[in-house]
């Protein structure tokens with residue numbers, strides 16, 4: 058792990074790519090340093106093994122241009138969120154010193170996603186407490202931005218990821234064991250059905266349509282973003 062501008066947290070390897078991979082790739086393209094931390098190794102997945110998924114996750118992060126991808130071991134399908142795990146995340150935040158943190162919206166169908174959103178939000182605050190003494194200096198990110206997974210919420214903003222869409226889909230394709238592969242002999246799952254990637258494509262187009270662009274990714278924040286130029290924010294659109 059190294060210092061980054063932006064840090065993405067997901068519960069499982071591939072969560073970040075599916076919901077926010079275009080934004081990660083776009084920010085790398087804009088010259089920012091981006092890292093990914095998965096809180097679990099995805100060992101409960103029906104297809105692939107943790108070793109295969111780890112290799113795939115590393116190659117996906119390379120496709121996005123990330124500085125690093127780190128996998129923690131909080132337990133897939135039973136994600137632990139005690140003080141010990143909170144201190145691990147605080148350590149990651151103090152080590153990597155991101156200005157912005159992305160995490161799952163802390164209310165989702167999969168409890169691991171909900172728990173990840175919650176523990177990352179709380180650790181992001183606690184990491185800034187000087188009196189909480191660890192080996193590393195206190196650091197508090199500007200805010201935590203939530204990406205959407207199963208449940209949909211009204212977006213606070215949509216990022217235009219048109220120029221990064223192909224990179225996002227290449228990163229997703231790196232998770233070969235998880236998604237549609239006609240040659241695979243492993244059991245079909247919800248996400249290995251060809252319809253799943255069509256849904257990701259459709260979601261990108263839908264969020265894009267909300268901002269009159271070919272592709273978008275939607276985010277929710279508890280603190281509204283500051284807009285310096287309301288005119289430019291709505292350029293090319295009509296009521």
Ligand SMILES: [Zn+2]
Pocket residue numbers: 068069072167170
């Ligand atoms: Zn997940």
